[in-house]
Each structure stands twice: as C-alpha cells, then as structure tokens.
Amino acid sequence: SQTIHQWPATLVQPVGSPLSLECTVEGTSNPNLYWYRQAAGRGLQLLFYSVGIGQISSEVPQNLSASRPQDRQFILSSKKLLLSDSGFYLCAWSFTGGPYEQYFGPGTRLTVT
Amino acid sequence: DQQVKQNSPSLSVQEGRISILNCDYTNSMFDYFLWYKKYPAEGPTFLISISSIKDKNEDGRFTVFLNKSAKHLSLHIVPSQPGDSAVYFCAASAIGYSTLTFGKGTMLLVSP
Numbered sequence: 001s002q003t004i005h006q007w008p009a010t011l012v013q014p015v016g017s018p019l020s021l022e023c024t025v026e027g028t029s030n031p032n033l034y035w036y037r038q039a040a041g042r043g044l045q046l047l048f049y050s051v052g053i054g055q056i057s058s059e060v061p062q063n064l065s066a067s068r069p070q071d072r073q074f075i076l077s078s079k080k081l082l083l084s085d086s087g088f089y090l091c092a093w094s095f096t097g098g099p100y101e102q103y104f105g106p107g108t109r110l111t112v113t
Numbered sequence: 114d115q116q117v118k119q120n121s122p123s124l125s126v127q128e129g130r131i132s133i134l135n136c137d138y139t140n141s142m143f144d145y146f147l148w149y150k151k152y153p154a155e156g157p158t159f160l161i162s163i164s165s166i167k168d169k170n171e172d173g174r175f176t177v178f179l180n181k182s183a184k185h186l187s188l189h190i191v192p193s194q195p196g197d198s199a200v201y202f203c204a205a206s207a208i209g210y211s212t213l214t215f216g217k218g219t220m221l222l223v224s225p
Contacts, residue, residue, distance in 0.1 A: 006156075032211050043217035044157070044202065051211055059212075090156050100145045100206040102213055104156030 002027035006091050006105035013112055019064075019078040021108050023091030026072065031093040033074040034102060035066055038088040050074060051096065086112045116140045117205050119216035128225050132190040136203030136216055139184065143205040147213065148177060148188045151200045160201075161188070193223045 003026045013019060025031050035047040046059045048066035056066050063082050067075045074091055088109055092102040118137045126132045134148075144165040149157035163170040163177045163186070170177050176189045190197055203216040 034212070044215040046212060046215075049212055088154070092156075094211070100213065101147060101159050101162060103159060104149075107154065107156050109154065 002031075002093070002103065004091060004093055004103060004105040006089075006108055008108060009106065010109045011111070013081050013110065015083055015112055016080050019076070019081050019085070019110070021076040021089055021091075021110075023074040023076075023105055024072055025093045028072070028093070028095070030071060030096050032096055032102075033068060033072075034092040034094075035074065035076050036090040036092065036104075038090065040087070044090070048076070081112045083112050086110055114139070115216075116143075117203055117214045117216040119201075119203055119219045121219050122217075123220040123222065125222045125224065126193045128195055128223055129192045132188075132193045132197065132221055132223065134188040134190075134201050134203075134219050134221065136186050136188075137184055138186075138205050140205070140207065140214070141184075142207040143214075144208045145206045146177070146179060146186050147204045147206075148175075149202040149204060149215075150197075151202060151218070157202060190221075193221075195223050195225055197221060198223045 005024050034049045036044045050056050050068045064078050090107045091105040094102045116139050147162040148160045150160050151157040161172050161175045161177050163179050179186045200218040200220045202218045204213040
C-alpha cells in the first residue's frame with residue numbers, strides 16, 4: 001500500500017527566513033505530486049504540481065518554489081518568508097494517468113511571525 | 114472565477130438523520146467528481162467519487178448523486194454520526210488534466 005509523509009508537522013519561522021518542507025511517497029512509482037495551501041477559513045489552493053522528476057508546474061505566482069529531486073520526493077521552498085505565507089501546507093499524490101483521486105499527507109502548520 | 118462552488122459554509126444535522134451536502138460547478142469539461150472529508154489539522158481523506166457517465170455512486174453510508182444538466186452534485190450521508198463532523202470538500206477534474214479544482218468546503222456538525 002502507499003504512504004505519504006510530510007515533515008515537519010508544525011513550524012514557526014520569522015519573516016525573512018528560508019523555508020523547506022519535504023514530502024515523500026512510498027509504495028508507488030512515478031506518482032503525480034502536489035503542494036496545496038489552506039489559509040485560515042479558506043479552501044484548498046493548489047500551489048504546484050509535478051508529473052515527473054524535474055517537471056514542476058506553478059499555479060499561483062508567489063514567494064514559493066517547488067522541486068522534485070527524486071521520483072517520490074517533493075520539496076516546497078522559500079528564500080524569504082512573508083507573513084502571508086502562514087497557513088496549512090498539504091502534499092498529495094495521485095497515480096499517473098488516473099484515476100484522479102489524490103491522497104493527502106498529514107500537513108504542515110506554518111506560522112510566520 | 115470559482116468553478117466549483119459549495120454555497121453552504123456549514124450544516125447542522127442530528128445524529129441518525131440524513132446529511133445532504135451540495136456542490137455546483139460551471140466548467141462543462143469536468144468529467145470526474147470527488148468528495149473529501151477533512152478534520153482540523155489533518156490532511157483531507159478521499160471519501161467517494163463519481164464519473165460523469167454515472168448519476169449515482171454508493172459506498173456504505175455515503176452516496177453521491179450527479180445531475181449533469183444542472184451541473185450539480187450532492188453527497189448524502191445516512192445515517193449521520195457524530196464522527197462525521199468535519200469539513201467536506203467537493204472537487205472536480207477535467208479529462209486529460211492532472212489537477213483537481215476544489216470547492217471552499219462545507220463544515221458539517223452532527224449532534225448527538
């Protein structure tokens with residue numbers, strides 16, 4: 001069976017500091033990978049997705065970037081955090097070519113102070 | 114432009130009764146629809162899905178209905194249980210696309 005891991009679970013960072021959130025998937029090969037953000041009281045906003053190593057699509061222009069250095073590893077980064085980057089960050093995966101269900105990790109609560 | 118809309122931010126239901134959560138969409142290219150359940154501080158959990166070639170899909174206490182002409186789908190939970198209290202997200206996908214479009218969610222509260 002497949003498992004998705006995200007860490008850290010919570011993070012408090014000062015404005016202007018860098019960020020690195022990591023996500024890994026086990027039990028499948030060549031998954032589609034996704035980063036979402038849920039701001040307080042809001043829905044799920046897709047930030048980035050990847051259909052293969054080194055292939056990153058950005059959905060929203062912002063202060064963040066993503067990388068996929070290995071098949072089942074997805075990293076969300078920022079060079080300098082803003083207050084508006086606070087939120088609940090979720091990584092998800094799906095099978096390549098369908099079905100379309102996405103499976104989510106446990107999330108990272110990021111607070112920028 | 115919101116392509117997937119969940120117009121009810123919240124819903125309260127008594128235990129044992131039916132919960133009906135609604136979702137509307139505007140994009141005619143959507144052909145696959147999903148419902149997710151989310152508890153606070155956790156990732157969403159996939160519940161049930163339906164393809165546009167069907168109008169109903171059932172899994173235990175959960176049934177999803179799709180009305181393509183009205184661009185409307187609904188999730189029925191029968192009977193509702195207190196453990197069903199969570200935020201429910203509707204999502205949709207278009208053929209050939211790798212992404213999902215989510216609604217803003219409906220918070221369901223099931224009281225004993």
